[in-house]
Amino acid sequence: MSQLDHECRCLELSEEDKYALLAEIIEEYEKKESNLIQILHMAQTIFGFLSFEVQKFIAEQMELPISKVSGVVTFYSYFSTKPKGKYTVKVCLGTACYVRGGKKILEKLKENLGIDVGETTKDLKFSLEVMRCLGACGLSPVISINGKIYKRVNANKIQQILKTY
Amino acid sequence: MINLTINGKNISAEEGTTILEAAKQNNILIPSLCYLEDVHKIGSCRVCVVEQEGAKNLQASCITAVSEGMVIHTNTDRVRKARKVLYELMLSDHPNDCLKCLRNQNCEFQKLGEMIQVDESRFEGAKSKDYIDETSPSIVRDNSKCILCKRCVTICNEVQGVGILNPQFRGFSTEVSPGSELPLGSAACTYCGQCTTVCPVGALQEKDSTKTVWEALLDPNKTVIVQTAPAIRIALGEEFGYEAGTIVTGKMVSALKEMNFDYVFDTNFTADLTIMEEGTEFLGRLLSYLHSQKVIDAGQLKSLGFEPSDSAPVLPMITSCSPGWIKYIEHYYPEETPHLSSCKSPHMMLGALCKSYFAEKLRMDPKNIFVVSIMPCTAKKYEITRPEMVNNGVPNVDAVLTTRELAKMIKNAGIDFASLTDGVMDNPLGLSSGAADIFGAPGGVMEAALRTVYEIITGRELPFEKLHVTPIQGLERIKTAELTVEDAKEEWKFLNGVTVKVATTSGLKGASILVEEIRKGESPYHFIEVMGCPGGCISGGGQPRPTNDEIRKKRIAAIYAEDEGKVLRKSHENPDIVSLYEAYLEKPLGHRSHELLHTHYTKRKKI
Numbered sequence: 001m002s003q004l005d006h007e008c009r010c011l012e013l014s015e016e017d018k019y020a021l022l023a024e025i026i027e028e029y030e031k032k033e034s035n036l037i038q039i040l041h042m043a044q045t046i047f048g049f050l051s052f053e054v055q056k057f058i059a060e061q062m063e064l065p066i067s068k069v070s071g072v073v074t075f076y077s078y079f080s081t082k083p084k085g086k087y088t089v090k091v092c093l094g095t096a097c098y099v100r101g102g103k104k105i106l107e108k109l110k111e112n113l114g115i116d117v118g119e120t121t122k123d124l125k126f127s128l129e130v131m132r133c134l135g136a137c138g139l140s141p142v143i144s145i146n147g148k149i150y151k152r153v154n155a156n157k158i159q160q161i162l163k164t165y
Numbered sequence: 166m167i168n169l170t171i172n173g174k175n176i177s178a179e180e181g182t183t184i185l186e187a188a189k190q191n192n193i194l195i196p197s198l199c200y201l202e203d204v205h206k207i208g209s210c211r212v213c214v215v216e217q218e219g220a221k222n223l224q225a226s227c228i229t230a231v232s233e234g235m236v237i238h239t240n241t242d243r244v245r246k247a248r249k250v251l252y253e254l255m256l257s258d259h260p261n262d263c264l265k266c267l268r269n270q271n272c273e274f275q276k277l278g279e280m281i282q283v284d285e286s287r288f289e290g291a292k293s294k295d296y297i298d299e300t301s302p303s304i305v306r307d308n309s310k311c312i313l314c315k316r317c318v319t320i321c322n323e324v325q326g327v328g329i330l331n332p333q334f335r336g337f338s339t340e341v342s343p344g345s346e347l348p349l350g351s352a353a354c355t356y357c358g359q360c361t362t363v364c365p366v367g368a369l370q371e372k373d374s375t376k377t378v379w380e381a382l383l384d385p386n387k388t389v390i391v392q393t394a395p396a397i398r399i400a401l402g403e404e405f406g407y408e409a410g411t412i413v414t415g416k417m418v419s420a421l422k423e424m425n426f427d428y429v430f431d432t433n434f435t436a437d438l439t440i441m442e443e444g445t446e447f448l449g450r451l452l453s454y455l456h457s458q459k460v461i462d463a464g465q466l467k468s469l470g471f472e473p474s475d476s477a478p479v480l481p482m483i484t485s486c487s488p489g490w491i492k493y494i495e496h497y498y499p500e501e502t503p504h505l506s507s508c509k510s511p512h513m514m515l516g517a518l519c520k521s522y523f524a525e526k527l528r529m530d531p532k533n534i535f536v537v538s539i540m541p542c543t544a545k546k547y548e549i550t551r552p553e554m555v556n557n558g559v560p561n562v563d564a565v566l567t568t569r570e571l572a573k574m575i576k577n578a579g580i581d582f583a584s585l586t587d588g589v590m591d592n593p594l595g596l597s598s599g600a601a602d603i604f605g606a607p608g609g610v611m612e613a614a615l616r617t618v619y620e621i622i623t624g625r626e627l628p629f630e631k632l633h634v635t636p637i638q639g640l641e642r643i644k645t646a647e648l649t650v651e652d653a654k655e656e657w658k659f660l661n662g663v664t665v666k667v668a669t670t671s672g673l674k675g676a677s678i679l680v681e682e683i684r685k686g687e688s689p690y691h692f693i694e695v696m697g698c699p700g701g702c703i704s705g706g707g708q709p710r711p712t713n714d715e716i717r718k719k720r721i722a723a724i725y726a727e728d729e730g731k732v733l734r735k736s737h738e739n740p741d742i743v744s745l746y747e748a749y750l751e752k753p754l755g756h757r758s759h760e761l762l763h764t765h766y767t768k769r770k771k772i
Contacts, residue, residue, distance in 0.1 A: 052345075052346050052347075056772050059772055060771065060772060065322075065327070065328030065329065065331065066343070066344045066347065066352075066772045067328060067329060067333070067342065067343050067344045068328060069344075070331075070333055070346075070347070071331045071332050073345070074333045074334045074335070075332075075333075075334065075335045
């Protein structure tokens with residue numbers, strides 16, 4: 001499990017090693033159906049997203065129908081079945097950020113990146129998501145990129161921010 | 166007993182009874198939709214809500230148990246409004262193209278509408294799904310019609326234990342499917358079609374073959390042969406308003422002749438043939454086993470007509486008539502397929518004979534013969550597409566119609582079913598014994614086999630009253646019996662004292678239990694009958710809706726009545742079977758049999 005602690009280096013693993021690691025995790029969770037969500041979390045951490053191939057692997061290992069695994073994956077918005085970009089841009093649409101222009105920022109991001117919410121740019125660099133309140137309303141409107149918070153953003157600043165990545 | 170009041174009527178019901186059931190027992194009808202007696206109670210549609218005095222919210226009566234002193238109202242203003250809104254909301258996400266839906270006039274959602282009387286559409290808006298999945302040769306999924314009652318999910322997961330259908334996505338986007346990116350044709354679905362028998366609307370149906378059959382019937386260059394399975398004649402009547410369990414064999418034959426089929430043959434004929442082939446195959450496996458145990462020598466084996474084999478005999482042998490079961494074992498237990506009998510299912514055998522033996526008789530090119538099978542089954546539609554089911558370059562069977570589809574075609578042809586006189590099946594593939602009839606009932610194939618095998622060995626009739634092996638009959642999941650050979654004929658005398666153990670099961674959950682035993686090397690049986698659908702062919706995926714245990718029992722009783730009404734009760738006594746062997750096949754498991762009547766299996770994956 002050490003590989004999953006703190007800094008995840010999963011993305012540097014070979015495909016083969018990723019599947020071996022996932023198999024190990026499934027064993028650790030005793031292939032119990034009640035642990036499926038935990039296993040899916042780990043799998044998404046390892047692979048970045050839950051492709052149909054990964055779902056199939058989990059279903060086979062846990063002796064579950066693929067429709068059950070896929071049912072859970074598609075139920076929760078946290079799980080993604082498509083690859084995520086290197087950087088995830090999240091726009092806060094909590095009340096404070098919303099009234100101070102969150103919506104406009106989101107529109108500008110869509111325009112700049114050429115993608116919709118939940119999508120990823122073709123070069124796999126950026127994914128765009130929205131979030132609800134971060135608890136930083138004093139800094140509103142905020143966006144975050146891979147966890148780094150940008151405060152008092154406005155539509156004009158977007159291009160500049162994206163350029164630094 | 167629990168005492169309660171429903172609509173001012175004092176009633177009592179057993180503890181654990183739901184409000185809906187208690188009301189029904191007292192002739193109070195609460196409208197419901199997703200609820201399915203004995204099978205599915207999850208309260209998802211809420212149509213069955215009732216008002217309980219003292220409770221804040223309306224209660225879904227299909228999942229709320231009765232309690233002492235409960236006061237229930239099923240028809241208050243609040244209940245009526247809630248029910249109507251619920252119905253309108255479901256309707257707002259439904260295509261409402263009833264006139265061109267195959268379930269028109271036979272749809273539970275439509276029937277409910279008649280009861281609720283909605284005369285406006287207040288909630289027009291986006292539709293959640295419009296996806297039609299036609300990738301399976303057996304079943305069509307039209308998600309636009311799905312009302313998310315999840316009966317199919319329960320049947321597929323809880324009853325059959327397969328788990329192909331499950332809810333995907335959430336909220337407005339929720340759909341029931343084999344996986345978010347998996348069409349049914351690519352899933353490890355057995356095509357048993359039990360989901361199509363419980364779907365209240367047109368979301369899950371058999372793939373239509375009526376158009377293909379009409380085309381063949383109207384083609385002057387085609388000789389069209391039809392055959393009917395044992396379980397059709399006892400269920401078809403239900404589609405024409407007859408009581409479940411009414412035997413309509415004669416009317417069915419007349420209807421088929423009026424529809425201009427050139428020959429009406431009986432799958433029962435090849436059910437008798439199956440017993441000859443499968444019974445002999447079983448004896449062969451049993452003798453090889455005894456040979457491997459050095460109970461008998463190679464000379465004895467040869468004198469009984471069997472060749473000693475190098476490979477270890479595979480016991481228990483399992484029946485192979487049910488194509489849903491075959492697909493199940495191929496996907497889920499591919500290593501155990503050697504246990505399957507190599508016999509094709511009876512209708513495939515009949516198709517193969519029509520295009521060889523019978524074609525020769527008619528001096529006709531088999532390419533001009535079109536064979537239609539009327540089956541209680543959706544998996545049979547898939548079975549005819551298997552590459553193994555081809556001889557001399559032509560498929561054994563060209564189209565499969567379910568019981569429901571046949572009824573539609575009869576109505577479509579303008580035939581007044583009730584007024585038909587009794588017709589008889591054509592020769593030479595139309596005569597059958599009672600042993601063939603019981604193929605349609607759970608435990609029937611085994612009983613038919615025992616009737617013949619026991620008599621071959623001992624020269625006497627099977628020692629059961631009316632030849633019925635009652636312990637292996639009925640709806641229970643797994644049934645077993647033992648039969649000890651005594652006083653065998655001279656050439657079989659080494660079998661004296663040998664106890665043959667058999668088991669029968671219907672439904673894939675029972676099948677998986679028996680195969681798990683085999684996998685672990687713990688199976689005590691020599692011969693196992695498996696039917697893919699719970700209740701066997703009488704409640705197959707292609708049978709009339711609805712099917713519940715009460716109806717199953719009536720259909721089974723009709724099957725046994727048909728059996729007992731026949732002079733011939735044993736497959737080996739069928740004179741046309743005897744002459745088929747004399748004139749064409751030579752002997753069971755002979756060269757021609759191997760070519761035409763036997764098959765092999767494919768190892769498949771679970772996903």
